[in-house]
Amino acid sequence: MKLIPQKVINMTLSLFVLSIIFSCSKDTDLLLDSVLNEPEISLEEKDPFVEEVEEDELVVRTFTFSPTNDAYLQDKQGHDRSIIRLQEDYRTSYLMFDLSPVNGSITNAVLQFSIDSDEGDGGIAIHKGLTTEWTEENLTIDNAPGLDAHLASLNKDYKVGAPEKVALDPNSLTAEVTTLVMTHSTGNDLAFASKEHPANKGPKLIVTYMAPAGSPLINQEEGDTQEEDTTQEDTTPEEDTTQEDTTQEEDTTEEDTTPEEDQPNNNTASTDGAYFVTTSGSSSNNGQSESSAWSIEHAFATAVAGDVVYVKAGNYGNKQLIADNSGSSSNPIKFIGYTNSPGDLSSNQGSTFKYGDALDANKMPLLSGSTPNGEGQGTAIKVLEPYVHIENFQITKYKDGLVSRSHHSYNKNIIVTKMGDFNPSHSYPTATSNAFLNHTGNGIILQGDGSELHNSFVLNCGIQGITFQSGNNIRASHNSVYSNNNVNPTDYYFLIGAETTNSTFTNTKIHRVGALTHLGHGIAFKGNGTISGNTVDGFEIINTFLEVQFPKTTNNTFKNGTVLKEQNVNDGTKDAAGLRLANGSKNNYYENIVLTNCSIKFSDWNDGLPGDVNDSSDNNVFENIHVKDAFSAIAFSHFLETNHASSADNNTFRNCTFSNINFLYEVDRANTGTKLINCAIDDVSSYKIERKAGGASYQVQATYQSCTWNNVGFTPPN
Numbered sequence: 184m185k186l187i188p189q190k191v192i193n194m195t196l197s198l199f200v201l202s203i204i205f206s207c208s209k210d211t212d213l214l215l216d217s218v219l220n221e222p223e224i225s226l227e228e229k230d231p232f233v234e235e236v237e238e239d240e241l242v243v244r245t246f247t248f249s250p251t252n253d254a255y256l257q258d259k260q261g262h263d264r265s266i267i268r269l270q271e272d273y274r275t276s277y278l279m280f281d282l283s284p285v286n287g288s289i290t291n292a293v294l295q296f297s298i299d300s301d302e303g304d305g306g307i308a309i310h311k312g313l314t315t316e317w318t319e320e321n322l323t324i325d326n327a328p329g330l331d332a333h334l335a336s337l338n339k340d341y342k343v344g345a346p347e348k349v350a351l352d353p354n355s356l357t358a359e360v361t362t363l364v365m366t367h368s369t370g371n372d373l374a375f376a377s378k379e380h381p382a383n384k385g386p387k388l389i390v391t392y393m394a395p396a397g398s399p400l401i402n403q404e405e406g407d408t409q410e411e412d413t414t415q416e417d418t419t420p421e422e423d424t425t426q427e428d429t430t431q432e433e434d435t436t437e438e439d440t441t442p443e444e445d446q447p448n449n450n451t452a453s454t455d456g457a458y459f460v461t462t463s464g465s466s467s468n469n470g471q472s473e474s475s476a477w478s479i480e481h482a483f484a485t486a487v488a489g490d491v492v493y494v495k496a497g498n499y500g501n502k503q504l505i506a507d508n509s510g511s512s513s514n515p516i517k518f519i520g521y522t523n524s525p526g527d528l529s530s531n532q533g534s535t536f537k538y539g540d541a542l543d544a545n546k547m548p549l550l551s552g553s554t555p556n557g558e559g560q561g562t563a564i565k566v567l568e569p570y571v572h573i574e575n576f577q578i579t580k581y582k583d584g585l586v587s588r589s590h591h592s593y594n595k596n597i598i599v600t601k602m603g604d605f606n607p608s609h610s611y612p613t614a615t616s617n618a619f620l621n622h623t624g625n626g627i628i629l630q631g632d633g634s635e636l637h638n639s640f641v642l643n644c645g646i647q648g649i650t651f652q653s654g655n656n657i658r659a660s661h662n663s664v665y666s667n668n669n670v671n672p673t674d675y676y677f678l679i680g681a682e683t684t685n686s687t688f689t690n691t692k693i694h695r696v697g698a699l700t701h702l703g704h705g706i707a708f709k710g711n712g713t714i715s716g717n718t719v720d721g722f723e724i725i726n727t728f729l730e731v732q733f734p735k736t737t738n739n740t741f742k743n744g745t746v747l748k749e750q751n752v753n754d755g756t757k758d759a760a761g762l763r764l765a766n767g768s769k770n771n772y773y774e775n776i777v778l779t780n781c782s783i784k785f786s787d788w789n790d791g792l793p794g795d796v797n798d799s800s801d802n803n804v805f806e807n808i809h810v811k812d813a814f815s816a817i818a819f820s821h822f823l824e825t826n827h828a829s830s831a832d833n834n835t836f837r838n839c840t841f842s843n844i845n846f847l848y849e850v851d852r853a854n855t856g857t858k859l860i861n862c863a864i865d866d867v868s869s870y871k872i873e874r875k876a877g878g879a880s881y882q883v884q885a886t887y888q889s890c891t892w893n894n895v896g897f898t899p900p901n
Contacts, residue, residue, distance in 0.1 A: 210748070234675050241393045243783040246401045248388045251360075251666030252279040253377045254319040261322025265380045266299050269307065269365060270372035276365040279315060280388045284401040285358040291391035292351040296375040296385050298341045305370015305660070305895065307337040311355050312362025331355075338637075338689070339531075340659055341373045356390075363388075368635070369658050370836070386392045391447070416601050452519075452526030458482060460548075462497035480504065480550075482518070488570070489514035493525040498544040501553045502711045503561045510570030515593065520547040528575045530596035532662045535575075538642070542577050542600065552581035554758035557606040557670075559624060563790045566592050569631070573597065573678060584644070589691065590631035596638045599626040601669050603645030610670045612700065621671045622646055626664070630654050637661060645671040651688075652680030652710065660689040667696035673703055673865060676727065679717060680733075680812040681710025681794075684833075686717045695726040698753045702760075705746075708736045708768070711794030715739065726752050729776075734767035735795045742774040746782040758820070760786070764800030764831075766790055776807040781810070785831035785852060786822040797829040799852060808839040816841040816867070819852035819883075821875050828879065835860065842866055847895075848883050851875040859884035864890060 200453035255276045268274045283291075294309065312328030332355035343349065351363075366372070366633045378385030380879065430662045457574035466477035475486070482492045483504040488511045510516040521528050528547055530537060535547075542549060550563045563578040566587035574595040578584040584599035603624020624645030629636055630653040641648040641664045648664035651657050666673035676693045679686075693705040708714050714736040722729070729746055731739070746760055753759035761781035762773070764786070785799045799819075810816040817836075821827035830853035841847060841864045846873040847864060871883055887901035 186885040194782065196777065199761065202439070207668050221428060232849075238369075240396050241399075243290070244287070244394050244400070245291075245389060245391045246285070248280045248390060250278045250378050250386055250388075251281050252317070252319040253385060256322060256324065256327050259324035261317075261327075263319040263379070264321075264379075265366075265377055266301075266374040267296075267377045267386075267655050268301070268372065268374045269303075269367035271305070271367045271369065272582050274367070275327070277312065277317065277327065278363040278365070278386055278388075279360065280363070281360050282356065282358050282388075282390065285390060285392050285394075286398050287358075287392040287394035289356045289390055289392045291355045291357070292353050292356055293348055293389045294335070294351055294386065295346060295348050295389065296386040298343050298345050298347065299374055299376040299380065299383055300343065301372065301374040302341050303367075303371035303373030305338065306341045306368040308333065308366050308368070309335045309349065309351065310364045310366070312364045315360045315362050317362075328364060330364055330366075330531045331583075334363070336689075338369075338658070346671065348373070352635040352894075353391075358392075363726045366452045369656065371762050378773030393410070395640045407656070421591070430439075452493075452521075454493065454525055455489070456493045457525070458486070460492060460494040462495075462499055465614045466715060483564075484508075484714060486515060486516045486518070490515045490772070491519065494518055494520045494548045494576075496520065496522050496545055496549075498551060500550045500551055500724065503549055503563065504550075505565045505567060506571045507565075510572075512570060512591070515570040515572050517572040518574070518576075519572070520596075522546055528596070530575075534596050534598060534638045534640040534663065536577075536596075536640045536717050537823075538590045538663070538665055538694070542579055542598070544577070545583060546853065547575045547577055547596075547598075549579070550581075554580045554605070557605045558609075559602055562586050565567035565584060573653075575725075582623055584627055584641075586625070586628045587634065588628075588630055591633040592631060594629070594637070595635075597627060597636070598640045599644065601708045602643070604624050605645075605668075607670055613669070613838045622674070624671065625650065628652075629657065632656055633658075635659065640664075640665075642666070643668050643671070644673055644754075646673075647675040647678050648673055648681060650675070651680045651683055653682045653712075654680075655684045655688065657686035657688075657825075659687070659691070663694075665696060667695045669700050672699040672701040674701060675704045675707050675709075677706045679706075679710075679714060681714060683710075683714050684716050687723075688717070688719045689721065690721040692722070693724045693727060698759075702756075702758070704730045705760075706730070707732070707762065708739060709733055709792075711735070711738070711792065718742070719744070721760040724748075724760070725749060728761055728763045729763070730763045731768040731771055731800070732766040732790070734769065734796055734798070735794065736768040737770045738772075740772045740774070741776065742772075743776075745777045745779070746781055747779045750780065758822070761818075764803060764824045767796040767800070769797040769801045770802075770803065770804070771800075772804050773808060776808050778808070778813065780812050781816045782810055782849075784818040785818045785834070785854070786820050786821075787826040787829040787852075789826065797826055798829045801830075801832040801834065803834045803836070805836045805839055809842070810840070810844065811842045813844050815842045815846040815849045815872070817847065817857075818849035819869040819881065820849055821851040827875065830854060832856050834858070836862055838862065840865070842878065846872045846883075848872075850873055850883055853881055854886045858888070859885060859890050861886045862890045863893070864895060864899075865893045866895075868896045870895075870900075 305366040310330040314328045317326045334351040335349045340420040376383035398412045458470035459476040460482045461476040464478045466481035468475040470477035559582045562583040564585045569590040572593040577598045577602045604621035609621035624646045626641035628650045632655045636659045663701045664676040705724040709732040718740045724746045748760035764785045765786040789798045833856035834860045837860045842865040844867045892899040
């Protein structure tokens with residue numbers, strides 16, 4: 184998007200002012216009470232092989248390596264057993280592979296292992312080890328390798344007998360002896376077969392690499408000499424590899440997930456001792472089969488620790504359910520929806536519901552509330568006690584959808600639509616001048632330590648789509664929030680509120696669909712309390728913001744994402760999307776983010792909430808950020824007509840790229856100590872612009888180190 188500067192300076196700002204005023208006015212409300220897509224490869228059937236495909240003078244080869252050593256560390260001592268164990272803060276696994284025979288660059292690597300003896304769940308992180316000075320016979324805490332590059336992550340259930348596959352980052356792998364370190368978090372411990380297992384084959388590392396044509400094939404020994412095979416096999420092609428919880432930008436969108444129609448729908452689950460709920464169930468039944476099913480109200484009121492309640496698809500109407508019995512870490516209470524038989528609904532790397540789908544009570548349980556005059560009432564599901572598991576539910580037309588105010592809640596494949604006041608006569612600004620008349624509606628609210636939300640979808644919630652607050656070690660993955668209406672457009676799409684610490688949010692998608700009257704806040708960190716130590720890894724934001732506010736929002740990491748303002752969406756304003764840092768946030772880290780048709784904005788405004796300060800954002804680090812096709816790259820922006828004197832200080836940009844930009848800077852705010860190090864500035868028309876007429880004038884206070892300047896319309900400052 185290349186705008187003519189003279190036209191920009193003289194353009195009419197009426198639409199811009201209207202949009203920004205509305206964006207600001209909604210902020211003053213209180214913020215809420217405050218492994219791959221290919222078919223599975225059997226480890227028992229897949230032998231090591233070499234695959235060769237010729238490309239000019241190079242060939243693409245694939246070879247399956249077995250570990251030379253595998254063991255796990257427990258109580259500071261190594262254990263060389265037939266199984267490898269993983270358990271958070273207790274057992275760490277180590278695998279060694281000799282990749283030195285690879286005579287070329289590694290382009291793809293897939294680790295396979297088979298769950299054995301002890302199934303579990305939660306996160307598995309795979310790192311490259313710092314050393315290889317250990318064996319399975321001598322492993323101890325003293326020689327155990329530390330962690331080097333992060334290669335991959337998983338977060339799922341691990342079933343006995345299931346072969347697991349995860350794509351590793353090939354850029355961190357070379358032709359050398361290599362240690363892989365596997366750690367576990369947030370879930371039940373598990374075990375997988377080692378290379379010594381008497382029945383199941385141990386881990387395998389399938390490596391694809393580019394080798395010179397005619398060079399010798401790998402002939403690695405593993406017990407018996409491995410057979411070389413140059414025929415085409417059903418391996419994992421690089422272009423078909425989808426890595427769960429990856430750091431690669433292209434894997435942050437939900438389009439990379441397995442389509443719902445391709446997911447197996449014939450799964451079965453154990454129903455021994457379980458209870459059943461149907462739309463015709465009754466509290467007088469024993470609940471032990473569909474024919475003697477409970478009512479849904481009775482199930483939520485009755486289930487206790489260790490109970491599994493299967494809820495059959497159907498329209499359960501306007502129910503307001505409360506789960507007020509407590510589960511335990513080893514015996515949670517589970518409410519799991521299904522279509523025809525328990526276990527036949529499975530969400531993977533995203534909800535079974537996609538944008539554009541219609542709610543379907545024939546597919547999973549539906550709670551449909553009451554909306555007199557279009558105004559949603561009450562809360563569909565409240566969870567008041569710890570260790571409650573909710574999965575496969577649809578919720579629509581309430582004031583609030585799912586609200587959990589206790590620790591260790593686990594929620595998966597929750598679909599929530601149309602929460603709040605959708606009375607057209609209450610719509611701002613078309614029907615009323617009161618921006619808060621219809622400012623209601625929350626999709627999912629989770630607070631409490633160890634809470635989790637996965638594979639869920641939220642559409643059209645007036646105040647907040649998905650909210651996390653007051654919790655340590657929260658985990659969320661593959662969640663999406665959309666808004667596509669102008670009666671009550673979403674304010675905060677994905678909000679991380681006060682006292683949220685050490686939590687991880689992966690693969691999040693936010694989409695403001697079209698030029699809605701409220702610009703909204705996409706992924707927002709905001710609250711009058713500590714918000715620190717959190718990681719947002721993998722995200723896609725369309726037509727709204729990644730936004731970080733308030734002085735206690737510090738030491739968080741945002742990486743591997745995209746922010747896009749679509750063409751023809753709010754073209755009358757340049758502030759309809761971007762990365763916005765404001766109101767005193769500081770010391771946060773941003774890495775591997777692409778911003779298209781939008782910019783990095785240092786802002787400040789009178790928010791009206793406790794904790795707000797008259798400051799912009801300081802001491803942040805930006806690494807490998809690419810801003811392209813935009814009006815400006817770095818905007819020291821005023822945001823309305825107040826507080827533009829509050830300064831943005833000591834922000835560092837390393838290895839960043841700014842390309843096809845009208846102005847490198849917008850300068851309507853005080854700023855000091857900006858550093859650009861090893862940055863590339865390409866096709867930038869002008870150095871800076873002041874958009875605000877009159878008042879104080881500010882200069883760019885920046886230094887440059889080892890930057891490159893190509894096709895710029897000004898004299899490079901260094």
